[in-house]
Amino acid sequence: QKEVEQNSGPLSVPEGAIASLNCTYSDRGSQSFFWYRQYSGKSPELIMSIYSNGDKEDGRFTAQLNKASQYVSLLIRDSQPSDSATYLCAVKVGYSSASKIIFGSGTRLSIRP
């Protein structure tokens, strides 16, 4: 089982709709969770971080965390063509000097006009 799993997509969503991206992780002790956006040929940029169960909202983005189900998601409201990118889920695993950040394989999102 991969440590962080995402549906590779592509996920196609009409402009103005809600895009829903999902991620599961295997390390039950994980405490830190991140969503990154990556445009083709560029490095990943941080969208959201979430550390507690529940929802965290930032503008059009909402991250949701359910530690009991080992599930984290990202909702993008009012999707825009500029949101077309690959979205990477990342989880911090381990403790102290052995802690590391592991990434999923990413979900390609396409917003159609």
Place this chain on the structure above:
Amino acid sequence: DGGITQSPKYLFRKEGQNVTLSCEQNLNHDAMYWYRQDPGQGLRLIYYSQIVNDFQKGDIAEGYSVSREKKESFPLTVTSAQKNPTAFYLCASSIMGQGGTEAFFGQGTRLTVV
């Protein structure tokens, strides 16, 4: 400006050569990471370091080596033992601790074997 600087942006390696990718950060972050990304794939962890003079192997460390002699610097050497090194290499850094530990990335180095 604070940030992470990777150099060079593009690098070409001949068969059997060792090459070193530079990564420098002035964010005063303790942790630094190297990832490899192949086309259409996610990020795979090569090496990581939480403190100076200490580093750990990631999932795909074979054929790579690192050093962490200074907090600001974490160079990656791609050795001739790495048989398929063509990829996009990303360096990242973060603070240590339980909260606010997100990683920030440099602009990447694209390595091609010629």
